[in-house]
Amino acid sequence: MARFTFKLPDIGEGISEAEIVAWHVAVGDRIEEDQQIADMMTDKATVEMESPVSGVVVELAGEVGDQVSIGAALVVIETEGDLSAEEAPALAPVTTELKAAPPSAEQTEVAEQYGAENPGVRGGAPSPLPLAGGDGGGPVPQTQSSPAKTALPPPTPPASGRGVEKILASPAVRARATDLGIDLADVKTDSDRVRHADLDAYLRYGSGEGYHAPHASRARADEPIKVIGMRRKIAENMQAAKRHIPHFTYVDEIDVTALEAMRADLNDNRGARPKLTMLPLLIAAICKAIPDFPMINARYDDEGGVVTRHGAVHLGMATQTPAGLMVPVIRDAQDRNVWQLASEIGRLAEAARTGKAKVEELSGSTLTITSLGPLGGIATTPVINRPEVAIIGPNKIVERPVFVGDEIVRAKLMNLSISCDHRVVDGWDAASFVQLLKKYLETPVLLFAD
Known part of the structure; x- marks a missing residue:
């Protein structure tokens, strides 16, 4: 009998450590060669680790959520032969796809106005990949149990002699x-x-028998949840964005009545082309406005003190998935027409939700758009997708009466939010950029003009 130490291999791309997000074996398990033993998450992807030998697991590197350095022991396996690390078979190829559980029926419902991407901010901004790194994962403090409920005093009994x-x-x-x-x-x-x-x-x-509250919800036991994997990456990125970036948010109201009418006409005559939602039209307006406001489509290297204004619009699209918020990227959005944008939005959103998005499809954005679709509310204050300098958030479309001259007419209105990095973008520039977007969206024929 011999012991073989399986060390975490070099995953590449300058990765120095990876997080344990799932164990597929336990101490004492008999495993076979090429059997999956763990899932490790880096800043780029989730990687499946497979055993190069057969044997019995005798040691594991740590618990789910722990960080393991490249070259450190991950699993110790007791083999039947005298097998040294040098004699071990070559490691099986690792899989570098982001894993997400199959979406639920509720998560795959599509908002008519905002399309199949179902993007969202869920209390904040998207978590892009690559994500800001952290300092490793210690255990998450356990939630304290709720104090015992104080017994309620019985009510005063009815007055004597008071019969039914x-x-x-x-x-x-x-x-x-x-x-x-x-x-x-x-x-x-x-x-x-x-x-x-x-x-x-x-x-x-209450009554004499205790608290009386028909149909009231009952208290549930406290449930400590360890913050690991994608959730921890999102938390680290949001913390880094808020710590480093001085945010400001500007919101304006846009009348999209004409835009919605044009969208309906285009869909009625689309033929074999994909159905248009609001999002590709908004992206088209953003791409037309960016040349006049290049400071919006930029990335800021705050350590090097360099702002790079990008000529191409690589638009990040915040997308809600079962694994958490991901940001697939529409490459060269400025070169695509609205139907091509609609097709790419649907493809990337589906890939992100099913865990089939490639690493290169989840990084390199220069500007991000995030929407809650029908849950959009009145206004949002999204968190910037660092190292970008701006993020755009359309809100829900609602019908309201508005004055047109002396007449009151029905209009479809949408608030548009933009959060900017005040180190790079001035308030005047952000407001002027949104005003230009408003011009394109309220006069939608301009979207198709040269």
């Missing part, structure tokens, strides 16, 4: 008490009859 036959209450109060399963004799009142307020007080303060 003497209880006065309106028919509505009696009907409500019946629906709630409350005996009016148990309800205290300061007047000669039971009122709705007395029922409310009874529900709040």
Whole structure:
């Protein structure tokens, strides 16, 4: 018998360590050659590690969430022969695809206005890949148990001599008490009859048998969740963005009535082309406006003190997936028409959700767009996708009455948010950029003009 130490191999691209996101074996397990033993996450992708030998697992490097350095021991395997590390078979190729669980039916529902990409910010901004690195993963503090619930004092018993036959209450109060399963004799009142307020007080303060709250949710046990994998990468990136970037957000209202009408006409006559949502039209407007505001389509190397204004628009598209928020990138968006943009949006969103997005499709964006689609709310203040300097967030389209001269007409309105890095972009530039977008979107024929 011999022990073989499987060391974490060099995954490439300058990676110095990887995080354990899943173990597929445990100490004492019998494993075979080429059997998957662990999933390791780097800043680029999730990598499947396979055993180069057969044997019994005797040691594991750590727990899920721990960081392992390249070249450090990952698994110790007891083999039947006298096998040294030098004599071990060559390692099987690793898989470098981002893994995501199959999407649920709810997550794959598509908003008509915003399209198949279902992007979102979920309380913040997207987590791009590559992501900002962290300092490794210690254990997450356990959540303390909730204190025991204090027993509620029993209500004051009804006045003596008050029989059921003497209880006065309106028919509505009696009907409500019946629906709630409350005996009016148990309800205290300061007047000669039971009122709705007395029922409310009874529900709040309880009966003699304890708290009485029909249909109320019950407390659940505390559930400590370790922040690992994609969730930790998102957390690290958001922390780095907020720590380094002085954000400011500008919001303006845009009348998209004409744009929505044009979109409907284009879809009615699209033939075999993909169905248009709002997003490709907005991207087309962004690409037309960028040449006048090159500081928006830029990346800031704050360590080197260099801002690079990019000539091509590589547009990051925040996309919600079962594994967390990812940002697939539409390359050279400025060279695509609206139907090509729609097709690429659908392809990248599906690849991200199913875990089939390639590493190169998840990095290199120069500007990001993030939308909550039908959940868009009134306004958002998205967090910038570092090292970019701006992120654009369209909000939900709503119909409201507006004045046109002396007349009131129905209009479709949408708020558009933009967050910018104030070290690079001035407020005047951000507002002027959004005003140009507003011009294109409110006069949509300009999107197709040279």
